[in-house]
Amino acid sequence: MIIDAHAHFLPGGYPEGSPECFPSMEPIDGSTNRLLVFGATKFPAKEVFFEAERRIEAQDASGVDSEVISPMPPLLKYDLPAADGLALAQHVNDVAAELSAHDPERLIGLGMVPMQDPDAAATELAAVKQRGLAGVEIASNILGSSIGDPKFLPFFQEAERLGLSIFVHAMPAPIDRLPNSAMGTYVVGIEGMYSAASLMLGGTAAACPDLRISFSHAAGGLAMMLPRANYFWGGSWNEEPVNLERAVMPDDGPSPLELARRFYYDSMVFDARAIRYLVDLLGADRLLVGSDFPAMLREEPIARTARSLELEPEQWEDLSHRNAMRWLGRVPAEVAAV
Structure with a gap:
């Protein structure tokens, strides 16, 4: 079984009378596709983005048993007025629920x-759960603020209380040290690292030990920095016993690696060597299959690079679907016992 834990959807349209700042889905002559227009964003969206039947057909063609579908990241437009942002989120969440209702076992919806408005976001989580959605997608930064900022802690605490899953999608933030061409590559990697590190350093990870949260693209560069962070915390190389005489910034709380191993990470990192490092450092029980479909083409077959590692059977079972079930809070009793 394979669960694609990083895939996206778009609404096929928006209600009449929507605020002018809402997106639009414009028809494309001679095609069933539509053009997403949202501010400066113009994105041709294939029918598979918004038609459930096409979605299931695409799963079958790729060997996918189930998808966690989250809003296409441009919809996470936090510079909208708060009331409009809430209205947009509610419409997107209705669409996610409708898609999921087509086949709840194969389309698992996340909202937004x-x-x-952190208070409004926390309040809206109850409605997200009432719609039957598994959780929400958020961006790696909120108008330039790290998600580990204390002002967002009540939101994460409410998600933890309600048992909702969080998917953090890396989103470019303004940076003047790299050209614009790096926004979708290097900056996304930086953003992933910032978002996860901010939850660890800002206290959210410690305050919400039961929060189920995953990061797109393995949280960018986080894994490469964790051994250094662990050395600063406890003065040890290679996770050897703590040596506080060498520690630069000793701390009696959980180690950075321990905190990082509370999170989940999709393994869409484009290289078998990178996945192997993630398995060795974080554990196969922390990794998910992800594809970014249909914004990007899936590997054929799905998770081809991860399969090439020839993991132990238990590790492959974890990575291919059991971790996704744990992240979603849908673990069958026999899996929970593993």
């Missing part, structure tokens, strides 16, 4: 909330 207006993170530009």
Whole structure:
């Protein structure tokens, strides 16, 4: 069984009378596709983005048993007025629920909330759960603020209380040290690292030990920095016993690696060597299959690079689907016992 834990959807349209700042889905002559227009964003969206039947057909063609579908990241537009952001989130969440209702076992929906208003975002989580959605997707930064900022802690605490899953999608943030061409590559890697590190350093990870949260693209560069962070914390190389005489910034709390191993990470990192490092450092029980479909083409077959590692059977079972079930809070009793 394979669960694709990083895939996206778009609404096929928006209600009449929607605020002018809402997106639009414009028809494309001679095609069933539509053009997403949202501010400066113009994105041709294939029918598979918004038609459930096409989605199931695409799963079958790729060997996918189930998808966790989250809003296409441009919809996470936090510079909208808070009331408009809430209205947009509610419409997107209705669409996610409709898609999921087509086949709840194969389409597992995540919604969105207006993170530009943390109180409203936390309040809206109850409605997300009532719609039957598994959780929400948020961006790696909120108008330039790290998600580990204390102002977002009540939101994460409410998600933990309600048992909802969080998917953090890396989103470019303004940076003047790299050209714009790096926004979708290097900056996304930086953003992933910032978002996960901010939850660890800001206290959210410690305050919410039961929060089920995953990061797109393995949280970017986080894994490469964790051994250094662990050395600063406890003065040890290679996770040897703590040596506080060498520790630069000793701390009696959980180690950075321990905190990082509370998170989940999709393994869409484009290289078998990188996945192997993630398995060795974080554990196969922390990794998910992800594809970014249909914004990007899936590997054929799905998870081809991860399969090439020839993991132990238990490790492959974890990575291919059991970790996704744990992250979603849908673990069958026999899997929970493993």
